Amino acid sequence: MAFFLAQFLTGLANAAALFLVASGLSLIFGVTRIVNFAHGSFYMLGAFIGIYLMEILPGAVGFWGAILLTGIAVGLIGAIVEMVVLRPIYRAPELFQLVATFGVILVIQDLALMIWGAEDRLGPRAPGLRGVWRIFGEPVPKYDIILIAITPFILFALWYLITKTRLGVLVRAATQDREMVGALGVNQAWLFTGVFALGSALAGWGGALQLPKGGADLLMDFNIIGAVFVVVVIGGMGSLPGAFIASVLISVLNVFGVTYLPQSTLVLMFVVMAVVLIIRPYGLLGREEVAGEHGQVGAPETPIRPYGPVGQALVAALLLGLALLPLFVDQFMLILTIDMVIFALFAASLHFILGSGGLVSFGHAAFFGGGAYAAALLVFHTDTPMELAFLFAPLAAGLLALGIGWFCIRLTGVYFAMLTLAFSQLVWSLAFQWRAVTRGDDGLVNIWPSDWLSGTETYYYFALILGVGGILFLRHVIHSPFGYALRAGRDSARQAEATGIDVKRVQFAAFALAGAMAGLAGGIFVFAKGSVFPTELEIAKSFDALIVVFLGGVKTLAGGVVGAGFMTVVEDWLTRLEYWRLLLGLVIIAVVIVMPEGIVGTLRTLWRRIRHTDEETV
Amino acid sequence: MSEILRVENLKKSYDGFLAVNGVSFSVAKGELKALIGPNGAGKSTCFNMLMGQLKPTEGDVFFEGEKITGHKPRDIWRRGVGRTFQITGTYQSMTVIENVQMALMSHHRKIFSIGPRAWKLYREEAFEFLETVSMQDQADRPCSILAYGDLKRLELAIALCHRPRLLLMDEPTAGMAPTARVELMQLVADIVRDQGVSVLFTEHDMDVVFAHSHHIMVLNRGELIADGDATAVRNNPQVQEVYLGGGTLFKEESHA
16 A cells, blocks of 8 residues: 555656646647647756756755756747747648747757767756655655645646736637737737747756656657647646646556556557547547637638649659659669658658648558558468558558547547547557567568569569559549548538538548558558568657648648658758758758748749739639 | 428527527428527527537427438438528638539539549539529639628528528628628529528518518517518517617608
8 A cells, every 4th residue: 555655656746747848838839829849859958958057056056946047048948949930930821830840859859969968867866855755664755755745836836827917818818819819919929939938948847857856868858748748638738737637647657557567658648648538529628629719820722723734744754754763773762762652652641631631640650550560460470472461551551540530530630630649659559569469679571572573673663653653543532522522621611511511421531541541651661671660650650741741731732742752852861961850950940931831832832923823812 | 381491499508598498480481581689689599400500408390391300410401401601611722613513512422422523523503503693703713712792692502502492591691791782682582482492591681681581580588579571570569679679760761
């Protein structure tokens, strides 16, 4: 019993930092509608800056003073990031900003590596709180008890700030209707900067406060961001008490998970989130987002049309070029082009549900990796002929998408995104931990194509025909009645329902189709590489696709494909350099700021401006 | 005239507050009937229950003798009820004619078809519907740049695509210029006359209501206080009291 209590107290202590970081994210999302992936980076900055300041400032006063100063410093950095990176792109399509924050992650990672080096740092102990107290005979670190004691004060301080101060009134008003707040004469730009700085400061405090329990390392940004999003979503976006309850819930469950069910730790919180979202689609204390409440920012999408003669000629020329490529280039270029085609199909499948359906999936890698694994497992365990196993890739991924979609489609917006993320994490942990079947992180190897396809050149044509065929098929579907119905449901679900369209069923079918096409990409991938590892199912893989879709242009048809091509080439160049993350991050941020409609969208606007035909398509 | 819509003792309560309190009425075939009342009287709530956007707390709705209470909007639409909304919800990313084609694809049950190119489907037919509402000149403009009055007309064309036998129009002329209001309601009256469609509409503009409707119902605080022809409603003392606030001006106008 005493052990139980001690465990519980550890969980509570862990909740303190998690809650601080999560409340910051929740505030930022509520007011600015930015899904800030870089929030974990501010947490990491908090840890490193905290250590630095604690080394300068001695004693107990210095320790707590250092924590306080760390938050302020990180808040200032947050303000700079907001002003330089995010402010220019508030008019961009919804969620576009998350691409910029992804660039910020990369930049901060390499800057931290440059400044503080690759070595993990142990956090200093808090002066005067080094030992343990015994509670019913069990040792509990003194610092844990202090953390547990101050957490309610943090919650109270935030609650006071939000409910009782003028800033709080503005924040709540902006969360409900930022246009109205702007119309009432509040300087939105400064409100957003202020809130972003405050949110970043909270993350910084969280990073500094956990130092005596943990430390600082270069992986902490990614390690915490998943947990933070889970907490915010379980609690309900924008709800501070919800975030508090969820922090405690997740932290305590994690401690018990480590003790009693160690293999569950990677996925436990995602399971909890999935269960909560299935029962309460808007989190524990969140409220339903009324459709259209926040309006669509930016210019409305222009009507789609199949390419005219010029466009068709360009596509034909590109395809001809690709078909003749093996005559001119070496094997390395061919393999790179195969990678590009695979990535383009994967991105196009995400773009299909994201662009036409308005369904932002954070877990699309589940279907890419799922397809790859399905084929690989068949070959590995049953020696299935490659041709049959290959067919199984899109089939299995499509079925997986039917299963996952059945739960996810009933949700909307960020909650939909997070539930897809949770399910993709489940699939990932299955591949990672079910070693008997999947061989865990050793991966499945020796998955090669049949003899008639084994040459690089032959496989290149195989990949090209299926990859390009898949992309063209998706494009065709977008122009078909089904694609139109999907767009109708996105534009106005109410109107669609009132004219006989079953919006959810259309979305469900589209989700399954997108999953199958991602699985096709996975199938081409696995036989190109001859192996598959759990990394193909990781969050990072899902985000890769998400980012190229946004970079290419959500509101265009070619966005996913162009973005994927662009990213493959840029990454191939940059990853040869030492600080490639920094450069890639800067490239992403630059593209985002210069081309807020994405590459294709911005080029199209330019083209129209040159030809002066933009009157009708504003 | 036989009835096409019958509503029996419809109630909607929000946490004990009765937004609609026991409303019963019917709409006859080929009738143009108005539902009026001050803001907050429960008109839109009533409409949303008829079309399935809201579930009634109590009471039933019958369309052509069959109970449709609590059915989904798309099922009610399939049975032959069209609807336009107070705030239009057209498809912003499509052209005017594509908006109509979309409704026609649903009418012809082609929603899950991935074969043909959508923008070629039913274009002629859609064009005819646009002609009905005089929108043919704007057929290929993006919907996102239409003037508000044109959006309202487009919405009417969309609602007609399934050849509805009953049209529910929630404030069809709200936010329109006076001349455009008269034109739109004249158009609706023509459709009622030519196609035998029944129309139930809510409205705030009394000129529109008295000029066009065959019968008028008055809703106040969730209860129906009058149901009759224009003269009867005008002379109803209760209506004058609660709705028009003893509107003498209105009375004089009616004698003029």
